[in-house]
Amino acid sequence: MKLPIRLSKESREPIYHQIEQQMKGLIAGGNLPAGTILPSIRALAKDLEISVITTRRAYQDLEQTGFIQTLQGKGTFVAEIEHSLKEQVTVSAVYEAIERGIDTGLQYDYSLKEIEELFQSIIVQKRKERLE
Amino acid sequence: MTVQLTRMTKSVDDFSLGPVDLTLEPGTVTVLAGSNSSGKSLLLKTILNLVKKDDGEVKIFGEHVPGNTEQWIGRVGYMPQALIGCETFTGEELKSLVSRWYPNWDDCFFNTIAERLNIPLKKKYGKMSKGAQQKLSFALTIPRNPELLLLDEPTSHMDIPAKQIWLDILVEWMEAEERTILMATHNVDEIRKIADYISVMRNGKIIGTFEKEAFTRSYKRYWLHKLPVHPVPGEAAREEGVIISRLPFETEQYFRVQNIEYTDVRPLDLEEIITMMLKG
Numbered sequence: 001m002k003l004p005i006r007l008s009k010e011s012r013e014p015i016y017h018q019i020e021q022q023m024k025g026l027i028a029g030g031n032l033p034a035g036t037i038l039p040s041i042r043a044l045a046k047d048l049e050i051s052v053i054t055t056r057r058a059y060q061d062l063e064q065t066g067f068i069q070t071l072q073g074k075g076t077f078v079a080e081i082e083h084s085l086k087e088q089v090t091v092s093a094v095y096e097a098i099e100r101g102i103d104t105g106l107q108y109d110y111s112l113k114e115i116e117e118l119f120q121s122i123i124v125q126k127r128k129e130r131l132e
Numbered sequence: 133m134t135v136q137l138t139r140m141t142k143s144v145d146d147f148s149l150g151p152v153d154l155t156l157e158p159g160t161v162t163v164l165a166g167s168n169s170s171g172k173s174l175l176l177k178t179i180l181n182l183v184k185k186d187d188g189e190v191k192i193f194g195e196h197v198p199g200n201t202e203q204w205i206g207r208v209g210y211m212p213q214a215l216i217g218c219e220t221f222t223g224e225e226l227k228s229l230v231s232r233w234y235p236n237w238d239d240c241f242f243n244t245i246a247e248r249l250n251i252p253l254k255k256k257y258g259k260m261s262k263g264a265q266q267k268l269s270f271a272l273t274i275p276r277n278p279e280l281l282l283l284d285e286p287t288s289h290m291d292i293p294a295k296q297i298w299l300d301i302l303v304e305w306m307e308a309e310e311r312t313i314l315m316a317t318h319n320v321d322e323i324r325k326i327a328d329y330i331s332v333m334r335n336g337k338i339i340g341t342f343e344k345e346a347f348t349r350s351y352k353r354y355w356l357h358k359l360p361v362h363p364v365p366g367e368a369a370r371e372e373g374v375i376i377s378r379l380p381f382e383t384e385q386y387f388r389v390q391n392i393e394y395t396d397v398r399p400l401d402l403e404e405i406i407t408m409m410l411k412g
Contacts, residue, residue, distance in 0.1 A: 009399055015345050040307045046299070051328035051344040052160065 001039060002047055004031075015050055019058035021093075027067050027078055028089035034080040038068060133191075134158045134280055134312040135179065140188035142178045149174050149336040151188060156280075156312050162341070163323050164316040165406050166333030172316035173213065175333070176282050179314075180210055192280065206235075209278030211269055211286055219258030223251060223268050234276040245271040248297050262289035270298065274305055283315040287322065299325055320403050332409045339409065351400040351408060352380040360392060368408055376400065378408070 005022045007015055026032045038059075039047065045055045059076060062068045069079040105115040134156045141150035149171045156162055164172045177183040179190055181198050190197040192204040218226055223246070231237040246253055249267040257265060266289050274281065287295045299322065305311065317323065323330060323344075331341040342350065351368065354375045365386045366379025377383035380397075387394060400408070 009348065010397075042303055042306050045328075046303050046325045049324045053328055053343055054345050 001037065003039065003044065005048060007048055007050070016054050016058040016061070019048070019055070020061050023058070023062055024065075024067055024089045025093050027081065028086040028093075032078045034078050036078040038076040038078065040075065134193060135314070136189075136191040137179065138189040140178065140190055141186045142174060142183060143186055144174065144183075147171065147174075147336060149178065152338055154331065154338060154341065156314055158279075158312050159306075159310040160328040161306075161313040161315065161326050162329040162331055163327040164314065164331050164333055165318075165323065166316075167410055170333040171336040172333055173284050174336075176210070176284055176314070176316060180208065180282065182210075204280075207279045208282070209273045209276050209280070210282045211273045211284060213284045213288075214265070215257065215269055215272075220256060222256050223253035223260075226257060226268070226272060227253070230272045231275075236277045238275040238277060241277075242271055242275040245275070245301060248301065249294060263291060263294060266290055267294065267298075274301075279309075279311055281311065281313045281315075283313065283317075285316055285318065287317070287319060295319070295321070302326065320406075323402060330406075332406065334410055347405065348402060349380075349399055350378065351405050352377050352383070353398050353400060354383065354387075354394040355396040356392065356394050360390070364392075376408070 003023070003026070005019060005026075007018050009015075011018065023032075032038075038044075041052050041055045041059060045052045048055070059068065059070070063070060066079055066085065067081060068076055070076045102112075102115055105118070106112075110118070135154070136156075137152050137154040139151040139153060141148065141152070143149070147169075152175060154162075164175065166172055174183065178185050179192070179197070181190070184198075193207060195201055195204045197204065215226075221229070227242060231239060231242070245251075245267075249271065251267045251271060252260060252264055253268075255264070257268065260268065266286060270286055273283075287298055290298060302313075303326065306313070313326075315322075327344050329341055329343055330347050331338050333339070353371075354377065355373060356375065357373075359370065359373065359375065364375060364377070365382040366377040367375055367383070368378040369376040375383070386392075
């Protein structure tokens, strides 16, 4: 199975961290339900064109935080995760996305006040869309 | 460590290899990248004592090579660029010859490979295309189930679909157990998809061994409105409105201090990095 992971080789964020964040998102968002068999470290390395050193590190971190589980001889699976952990991932994913948006605004020399106004106008727009 | 080379040297006519230091960790793939006649094939042969080294130390699975014991031989597979003395045998004949020498021979696996790669087993080796010869040579090597595999430009003559199938077979085979591969190749796609470490060879020497992600982030291209007059720290090359750096961290620090703004930055791709390194 190919995982819908997209790496940004330009980003300063380490590759293993990008994999972890995206996998957490896929698991918490329900795209990868508990029990799903994950690709082996070597197969994932081939698909993402990275080394097994990097994929192994991402898998180890995910295992330590309880998102995935490795069974000797059977492979790696998505673990059953608690609701609170799911919530935590979702909140932090949204938080980071908004933060990135604000950073983009600052890069284009917008003031925080102007960004806030933009944010408000997007909210108004979305509200309208929801009512229609 | 699966393989450990310490200051290994070998001279052949006016070419000298080494001194080479190289370590292969179990379960990893190391690719030897370098121009033609940089000594990749000679390095592989010298590791296996097919060519006698002049000096230095070679250890495979902890055993000295050459040494008093030769347990390692049964645990190693080697695929040379061409099989010699096989021209008059068919693929099937070669298989029955080779399989007899190896107690761990997996005949079922051989058949699977032959089928997936569409190898004309009834043809004589000498009558096969170069691509088919490579496929056969590969099929005669990995069903021995070696723990260490040395491959010398294994797919240089294969067509595009065959290369993909070859890669799939190799990846599936590596998943099952801890296997170690050292491979000389010019194929960038193979390096991208399967290498964990890249060793760059030039004129008989390994000029560096890098973990792949560190390697692909080692060189960056900066776009600037105006190029500084003097070379910047880490500068490897200049193009129109562009500086290529081999030390991005130092370069960026310099840009910050000097208040030089760049409009964009991108890592170089694998081919470009290898080319840069080989130019020196």
